Amino acid sequence: MKTASLSPNLMVEDMHKTIEFYTSILDFTVTMTVPDEKHPVWAMLQNDGVTIMLQQRASFVEEVPNFAQQPIGGSFSLYIHVDDIDTLYKKIQQEKITIIQELHKTFYGAREFSIKDVNGYVLYFAQD
Numbered sequence: 001m002k003t004a005s006l007s008p009n010l011m012v013e014d015m016h017k018t019i020e021f022y023t024s025i026l027d028f029t030v031t032m033t034v035p036d037e038k039h040p041v042w043a044m045l046q047n048d049g050v051t052i053m054l055q056q057r058a059s060f061v062e063e064v065p066n067f068a069q070q071p072i073g074g075s076f077s078l079y080i081h082v083d084d085i086d087t088l089y090k091k092i093q094q095e096k097i098t099i100i101q102e103l104h105k106t107f108y109g110a111r112e113f114s115i116k117d118v119n120g121y122v123l124y125f126a127q128d
Contacts, residue, residue: 007044009053011060011072012119015040018054021118025095026088028052050080073120085111085127 012018019040022028028045035041041059045052061068082088089103098116101124105111112126 005051007051007053008078009055009060010074010119010121011057011067011070012054013057013072014118015043015054015056017118019043019045022052022054025091025097026123052078071120073116077114077122077124079124079126082125082127085113085125088125089113 010018019030022045023030026047028047028050030037030043031046031051032044033040033042040054041056043054045054057072085103092099092113092115100114100116100122101112103111103113106126110126110128112124114122114124117123
């Protein structure tokens with residue numbers, strides 16, 4: 001078996017607010033929405049090699065009822081490699097975004113920082 005990619009599907013409360021966060025702050029592009037851009041219940045966003053899917057809570061729960069009582073934000077994080085962490089970090093600092101870990105050098109040699117998105121998901125950004 002060959003694994004080609006991984007695209008997380010994040011359950012969200014407010015699709016428009018979430019899309020705005022990922023497109024305006026993190027430079028993602030909306031590549032697809034269902035049923036349409038005006039009233040999306042699902043969207044696919046991409047920034048170079050990273051793809052993230054977003055799905056409105058009601059739609060997500062309809063497909064997977066086990067998620068009905070789950071809090072949004074999850075107990076996992078997304079780790080995203082970038083090629084210019086300093087520029088991204090400066091941009092993040094200018095926004096009203098919760099920074100969980102300030103930019104720092106890790107024991108394994110990467111420079112990284114982490115934030116919370118508008119739904120409470122933890123996003124790590126790293127540069128080797």
